Amino acid sequence: MSMPQAGDLAPEVALPDEHGTVHRLSDRRGSWTVVYFYPKDDTPGCTTEACGFRDVNADLEGLDARVWGISPDGAGSHAAFRAKFGLPFTLLSDEDHAVAEAFGAWGEKRNYGKTYMGIIRSSFLVGPDGRVARAWPSVKADGHADQVLEALRTANSPAGP
Secondary structure, rough: OOOOOOOOOOOEEEEEEEEOOEEEHHHHOOOEEEEEEEEOOOHHHHHHHHHOOOOOOOOHHOOOOEEEEEOOOHHHHHHHHHHHHHOOOOEEEEOHHHHHHOOEEEEEEEEOOEEEEEEEOEEEEEEOEEEEEEEOOOOOOHHHHHHHHHHHHHHHOOOOO
């Protein structure tokens, strides 16, 4: 499936966190949500990205945004990852990768000469209206959270995006 672009209605998210609580993107209407897809808990790139979001989380929340990290990992893995790195935001389990597919974040990848299907590291800033305000289709983990924060600041400025 193709990746939603700025202006598109964001696909619905209805996924459990490590406690089994289901989080729905439609319940976030009226507020900003950062939805970021990452391949695997506690791996170098994913840890770098998650810690980046951890470090700017207070600034994002100050702009009425919440961060949702989504990967195919299960509840136990998410709980351990959050605890190990002090992650203050929500991690959601997309074990069948259906939500990743809806966002175009599941596809063919290559690593060390092997081709396989997996999460394509990507992020979406979803506005209070439920539409994608900004999409990052191919993310480099280091510094990405700062890019998202800057985009949110721009979107919240009186001049708008």
